Amino acid sequence: MMTTAQSAKAQPATSQDAQRAGQRRALFFWHAWSALMVAPVLLVLLLTGSIYLFDREFDQAWQAKAYAVAQSGQPAATLQQQQDFLREQYPDARLDKVLLPREASQAVRWQLETTEGSRLVYLDPYQLKVNAIEDPASAPMALVRRLHGELLAGAVGGYLIEWMSCWTLFLLLTGAWIWCPKQWRLAGVLWPRRRADGSVHWRDWHAIPALVASLLLAFLVLTGLPWSIFWGQQFASMSHELSHKAGPAWHWIAPSPNFHLPDTVNAVDPHAEHRAEAANEAMVTGAAEPWSAQHQHVPAQSEIRQGLADIELLTSALALLPTEQFGPGVRIFYPSDATAPFKISYVPDKAEGQRTIYVDANTGAVLDDIGWQRYSLAAKVVEWGVMTHLGRQYGLLNQLLNLLFCLIATGAIAAGLRLWWLRRQPGRWLPPRQRTDRLPRILQLSLLLLALLFPLLWLALVLYAFFWWRPLRNC
Numbered sequence: 001m002m003t004t005a006q007s008a009k010a011q012p013a014t015s016q017d018a019q020r021a022g023q024r025r026a027l028f029f030w031h032a033w034s035a036l037m038v039a040p041v042l043l044v045l046l047l048t049g050s051i052y053l054f055d056r057e058f059d060q061a062w063q064a065k066a067y068a069v070a071q072s073g074q075p076a077a078t079l080q081q082q083q084d085f086l087r088e089q090y091p092d093a094r095l096d097k098v099l100l101p102r103e104a105s106q107a108v109r110w111q112l113e114t115t116e117g118s119r120l121v122y123l124d125p126y127q128l129k130v131n132a133i134e135d136p137a138s139a140p141m142a143l144v145r146r147l148h149g150e151l152l153a154g155a156v157g158g159y160l161i162e163w164m165s166c167w168t169l170f171l172l173l174t175g176a177w178i179w180c181p182k183q184w185r186l187a188g189v190l191w192p193r194r195r196a197d198g199s200v201h202w203r204d205w206h207a208i209p210a211l212v213a214s215l216l217l218a219f220l221v222l223t224g225l226p227w228s229i230f231w232g233q234q235f236a237s238m239s240h241e242l243s244h245k246a247g248p249a250w251h252w253i254a255p256s257p258n259f260h261l262p263d264t265v266n267a268v269d270p271h272a273e274h275r276a277e278a279a280n281e282a283m284v285t286g287a288a289e290p291w292s293a294q295h296q297h298v299p300a301q302s303e304i305r306q307g308l309a310d311i312e313l314l315t316s317a318l319a320l321l322p323t324e325q326f327g328p329g330v331r332i333f334y335p336s337d338a339t340a341p342f343k344i345s346y347v348p349d350k351a352e353g354q355r356t357i358y359v360d361a362n363t364g365a366v367l368d369d370i371g372w373q374r375y376s377l378a379a380k381v382v383e384w385g386v387m388t389h390l391g392r393q394y395g396l397l398n399q400l401l402n403l404l405f406c407l408i409a410t411g412a413i414a415a416g417l418r419l420w421w422l423r424r425q426p427g428r429w430l431p432p433r434q435r436t437d438r439l440p441r442i443l444q445l446s447l448l449l450l451a452l453l454f455p456l457l458w459l460a461l462v463l464y465a466f467f468w469w470r471p472l473r474n475c
Contacts, residue, residue, distance in 0.1 A: 026437040031174040032430050041164040048148035050406040053391040053399045055141050066122040066132035067106045076125035080312040085128050095334050102328040158229035165221045166454040172214045179207045202419040210412035216405040223385030254376040290354050299358045299367035305338045313364035317357050321346045326353030335361045349392040351383040
């Protein structure tokens with residue numbers, strides 16, 4: 001028989017083993033539940049993101065005839081001449097913006113606002129001839145962008161993507177915890193086992209690729225959040241309030257380079273609604289403005305403009321852009337009304353080349369010139385993250401690495417779903433758990449911290465509570 005001393009030693013061990021078993025059941029339950037919730041949306045994001053990495057290449061191939069120009073030795077028409085030609089051809093349309101070509105052998109794209117909606121005109125500047133005119137929302141890449149940004153469901157899709165993206169961070173944490181081995185070895189930990197079959201085979205091909213892709217996946221989630229429909233707006237508002245009202249110590253977090261707003265800036269931005277429309281339009285055209293420029297006040301003009309805005313006034317301002325150093329990426333936004341200025345948005349592939357210039361539509365005077373040196377630390381981090389997210393910051397290598405990790409993550413998800421199917425017990429969708437099962441304390445604190453940082457996660461916790469209180473046999 002067991003002595004009293006032996007019984008005393010065995011009891012804590014048994015209790016500790018039971019606690020570990022409960023934590024493991026909780027881990028598998030949370031990980032499986034999170035994966036089933038997140039996987040459909042995450043697969044859409046990964047697949048559309050893989051395509052979107054090559055949006056320019058696809059667009060130029062798809063619209064090869066529209067982009068083609070006839071260079072016959074004569075110089076290209078000036079922007080002023082192109083503007084006047086389009087106003088003559090489309091007298092009832094309003095010029096909205098112009099996207100300068102990335103190469104001299106490409107057409108200039110002008111976006112017009114007509115009674116039928118936005119239209120994108122491909123204009124040959126050498127022949128002053130319209131190559132094509134299309135609804136930008138009907139382009140194939142526009143569909144990809146809208147799938148990636150809103151699941152073709154408008155604001156509801158935007159909220160759903162943000163929710164699932166935030167929950168992906170916790171999915172990665174639980175997955176890393178489950179993967180962490182008790183004994184370090186190569187096979188099954190850092191490399192799939194050769195002779196494994198059944199669920200062990202799919203476990204290795206899920207866990208190890210997922211571990212490889214997890215850091216970049218977390219990076220893609222975090223760099224996409226500043227543009228999200230809820231968290232992005234809240235972060236920008238909070239950053240603006242802190243940087244402008246809490247003192248100089250918080251200037252590093254400002255979303256706008258304007259730490260000290262000049263007197264010419266209105267206290268209330270009269271063009272906020274227009275910029276919101278432009279942000280929604282970016283889902284179609286891909287012409288998103290820098291995060292730092294989206295969340296700042298627009299300088300006021302000296303007086304209300306009389307007549308149509310004339311692009312010739314921008315000649316000297318365009319010469320300020322460092323296109324020789326950073327390459328193409330110039331877009332010119334026409335004034336939205338008689339009180340608004342021109343805006344030149346220069347977004348090259350490298351974030352540090354970004355420039356936003358506001359030009360008085362009456363006099364041509366530069367009202368504000370915002371370059372990288374005026375970005376706050378937070379704005380620099382956000383813009384660098386966005387350009388790396390898009391696969392542009394480091395050129396072709398950036399595109400290929402992002403594509404590789406997207407494909408690895410897609411494969412890991414597919415293997416994980418197969419593993420879930422093999423291990424699923426008849427009549428149950430999720431691994432079994434008990435009322436007393438609890439996640440490890442570190443993961444509990446991590447989940448709480450994530451929920452505090454990303455409030456939409458509380459929706460997932462409410463959903464989890466609903467499942468938790470249901471009878472165990474139904475899970």
